[in-house]
Amino acid sequence: MCRSILMLLIAMWILIGPASSQPLFEDSKAFDPSSETAMAITGPVILSTKRMVFETGRFLDLEVHDPKSSGNWGASGDVPVAQVFRVSGDAGPLRQGNTLCGDQPVTYMATWSEDSSGFTYLGVAMFTGMEPPAGIAGQALCATYFFSMDVPE
Template identity: 85%
Template sequence: MCRSILMLLMTIGILGGPASSQPLYEESKAFNPSSETAMAITGPVILSTKRMVFETGKFLDLEVHDPKSSGNWGASQEVPVAQVFRVSGEAGPLRQGNTLCGDQPVTYMAAWSEESSGFTYLGVAMFTGMEPPEGVADQAMCAAYFFSMDVAE
């Protein structure tokens, strides 16, 4: 399933080459959804290195696991570094009753920025495994969400 998501994103040309790999900071920032998955499930989010907050008011607590995790990140799998976080909490149902990873609890999250067609996107991948992820091809990846790096209104 995760490979299908990546192939779909590459096929429709949403994302392309690498950009900065450290998109999240201690200070919270708002992001608008830019992928169909993010539009359907998360809506706009507020993210920092400590928390991901959804429009429903529900949130996930984040703890930095590796601020510069080497691997194959991004829709192109060409982003060499991402921030990896341990996740605690459960966001539960979000938009239209959808959840982040189906019936699986999210255990890790990776974040990176990626450029395509002159735009910069925030990529966020969710993982359900007990081991820290090493890239978006990891078997434990359950979903990928992409957001505009512009502030949500």
């Protein structure tokens, strides 16, 4: 009996995946920047599976491409799963006139959660190009941003 329950739990974990593989949901949530790149370029953001809104009021529309994309994600490349989104729109200049990917349009975005130094962070990677990303080591990676997952609502 215990073995059957254990096998069922393992099967559910494999099918559903870890909770950290899906840091964004349909409901919008605010995130404060925690990396220097996010502080300098995006500032605080509001994110959902449909849109990323910046403090300037500009936004990117998102469409889920792969809710559980296997690959090498995270700051060190050791996060196994991320959400990948197709991106439409152009956020244009953000903080201090900076843009998300220089003069290249953002075509895909990946998000994941990871723990570091006792804190949980939202990682966001921006990509250019037509091919969906399979990790942060891809040539189409143009920027990574990290945000605090613990913003009071």
